[in-house]
Amino acid sequence: MIEVKHINKSFPGNHVLKDFDAQFETGKVNLIIGQSGSGKSVLTKCIVGLMGIDTGEILYDGIDFSKMNRKEQISIRKQIGMLFQGSALFDSLTVEENIMFPLKMFTDMSKKEMINRANFCLERVNLEGRNKLFPAECSGGMQKRIAIARAISMNPKYLFCDEPNSGLDPSTSIVVDNLIKEITHEYNMTTIVITHDMNSVIEIGETIVFIYKGESWWKGTKEEIIRTDNPEINDFVYASKFMKNLKGKLSI
Amino acid sequence: MNYVKNIGKYFLMMRLAFGRPERLKVYYQRTMNEIENIGLNSFGIVAILSVFMGAVISLQTASNMDSPFLPKYTIGYITRSSTILEFSPTIISLILAGKVGSNIASEIGTMRVTEQIDALEIMGVNSRSFLILPKIVAAVFFFPFLIIFSMALSLIGGYVAVTAAGLASHEEYIYGIRAFFIMSDIYYALTKTVCFAFIIVSVSSFFGYYTKGGALDVGKSSTQAVVWSSICILLTNFVLTQLILLQ
Numbered sequence: 001m002i003e004v005k006h007i008n009k010s011f012p013g014n015h016v017l018k019d020f021d022a023q024f025e026t027g028k029v030n031l032i033i034g035q036s037g038s039g040k041s042v043l044t045k046c047i048v049g050l051m052g053i054d055t056g057e058i059l060y061d062g063i064d065f066s067k068m069n070r071k072e073q074i075s076i077r078k079q080i081g082m083l084f085q086g087s088a089l090f091d092s093l094t095v096e097e098n099i100m101f102p103l104k105m106f107t108d109m110s111k112k113e114m115i116n117r118a119n120f121c122l123e124r125v126n127l128e129g130r131n132k133l134f135p136a137e138c139s140g141g142m143q144k145r146i147a148i149a150r151a152i153s154m155n156p157k158y159l160f161c162d163e164p165n166s167g168l169d170p171s172t173s174i175v176v177d178n179l180i181k182e183i184t185h186e187y188n189m190t191t192i193v194i195t196h197d198m199n200s201v202i203e204i205g206e207t208i209v210f211i212y213k214g215e216s217w218w219k220g221t222k223e224e225i226i227r228t229d230n231p232e233i234n235d236f237v238y239a240s241k242f243m244k245n246l247k248g249k250l251s252i
Numbered sequence: 253m254n255y256v257k258n259i260g261k262y263f264l265m266m267r268l269a270f271g272r273p274e275r276l277k278v279y280y281q282r283t284m285n286e287i288e289n290i291g292l293n294s295f296g297i298v299a300i301l302s303v304f305m306g307a308v309i310s311l312q313t314a315s316n317m318d319s320p321f322l323p324k325y326t327i328g329y330i331t332r333s334s335t336i337l338e339f340s341p342t343i344i345s346l347i348l349a350g351k352v353g354s355n356i357a358s359e360i361g362t363m364r365v366t367e368q369i370d371a372l373e374i375m376g377v378n379s380r381s382f383l384i385l386p387k388i389v390a391a392v393f394f395f396p397f398l399i400i401f402s403m404a405l406s407l408i409g410g411y412v413a414v415t416a417a418g419l420a421s422h423e424e425y426i427y428g429i430r431a432f433f434i435m436s437d438i439y440y441a442l443t444k445t446v447c448f449a450f451i452i453v454s455v456s457s458f459f460g461y462y463t464k465g466g467a468l469d470v471g472k473s474s475t476q477a478v479v480w481s482s483i484c485i486l487l488t489n490f491v492l493t494q495l496i497l498l499q
């Protein structure tokens with residue numbers, strides 16, 4: 001379980017996270033939803049320690065990340081898999097080498113075992129046989145899926161996905177969503193997914209945090225988010241007039 | 253104030269860059285790649301520059317020797333001295349600061365703005381050490397070879413220019429480049445080279461690593477890397493000359 005307790009984060013002249021507070025449960029897909037610019041990416045970067053926080057606490061299974069020494073932080077990080085919003089693949093390495101990179105750095109697997117693992121991960125994101133391509137030779141959606149394959153190659157305990165299905169077509173998007181849900185349950189991971197795609201919310205959301213202007217505005221489940229009367233959420237969920245008219249007739 | 257802060261940041265970065273490698277085998281492979289990238293790929297430009305540099309030094313020397321009492325072999329002697337003491341180590345290092353420095357800063361800068369460095373850190377890799385250490389080892393190890401190569405070609409360039417123009421004979425030039433030779437000049441040159449190699453890689457890595465923003469800023473970092481490594485080379489050269497040659 002990851003607990004985020006009352007964190008604040010500001011950049012010069014811009015208070016991004018305001019007293020943000022949330023829990024992310026183990027074995028579940030925890031969603032963070034919110035408008036563009038509301039602070040979702042900054043929030044994840046703070047949780048994993050890529051950005052420092054001004055005040056507050058971040059607990060990994062009860063232990064305060066910011067109070068750990070560098071060695072302990074590194075041991076937590078080896079259990080984190082992260083998908084960045086812009087994929088962040090190593091462009092000097094092939095697809096296969098990208099996925100094998102963490103294995104090469106931190107495990108004693110033989111070359112053959114690593115290739116098997118890479119193939120397994122590629123298969124899970126429907127990209128078998130693309131081992132030898134370079135990231136620049138892949139489409140945006142493919143890069144995203146390769147980045148997911150890299151994030152899960154070490155069987156992480158904590159998985160962070162920053163918009164896993166932006167730039168994917170609806171059917172691939174569902175494949176990726178289901179993959180995230182499956183591995184979360186299979187390996188009992190603590191998964192945090194950032195999204196603004198309502199399809200994913202309905203498809204995989206188990207707990208949902210709605211972030212509004214940097215505050216943890218609302219928390220609940222997907223059933224609740226459909227029925228809530230919170231005006232900010234309704235503006236987000238039923239963004240178009242068409243959807244607003246549909247509200248009330250929906251059922252899950 | 254900003255300068256002081258950046259110098260502090262530079263030393264902090266360098267301290268972490270010399271952290272213990274997570275996996276020696278990977279670092280070894282990276283070092284080999286960097287030797288190719290930084291070292292072997294620079295032979296061409298070093299060769300062209302050195303030949304012409306040597307030719308021009310010898311011609312200049314010959315044209316400035318008015319006194320009939322100066323023996324012809326002086327041309328060879330001066331060409332050798334200035335090549336070994338200054339031209340090869342310093343001028344070639346400045347050129348390499350341009351070629352290698354901009355290459356390093358833009359490579360690391362691009363990795364920064366596309367979050368590849370964040371990805372490394374998230375995996376638990378010490379990104380400073382992973383990115384910078386192999387480059388430093390490669391440059392410090394390989395630049396001396398480049399500079400010795402440059403010295404040889406510069407002397408050959410001088411030879412061709414002088415003999416082709418009939419300013420000195422084959423024997424005179426060869427006698428000149430061997431006259432009053434002291435081995436410590438070479439050591440001095442190589443000491444400088446090693447310092448310059450370290451400066452080029454570390455300063456350029458610094459500007460790359462702390463790039464903020466997007467593609468445009470990568471370009472800026474790369475320019476700053478070249479400017480600052482050149483300035484540092486010139487300052488260090490001045491200090492080392494004082495320390496070693498004039499002691």
Ligand SMILES: Nc1ncnc2c1ncn2[C@@H]1O[C@H](COP(=O)(O)OP(=O)(O)OP(=O)(O)O)[C@@H](O)[C@H]1O
Binds near residue numbers: 014034035038196
């Ligand atoms: N490195 C940074 N320096 C300064 N300000 C930043 C930085 N990163 C983000 N911000 C600011 O923080 C705010 C939140 O940005 P963030 O990237 O978290 O948005 P987001 O919710 O992920 O949006 P999107 O859905 O579009 O990705 C923005 O106002 C942005 O300008």
Ligand SMILES: [Mg+2]
Binds near residue numbers: 040042
């Ligand atoms: Mg974002």
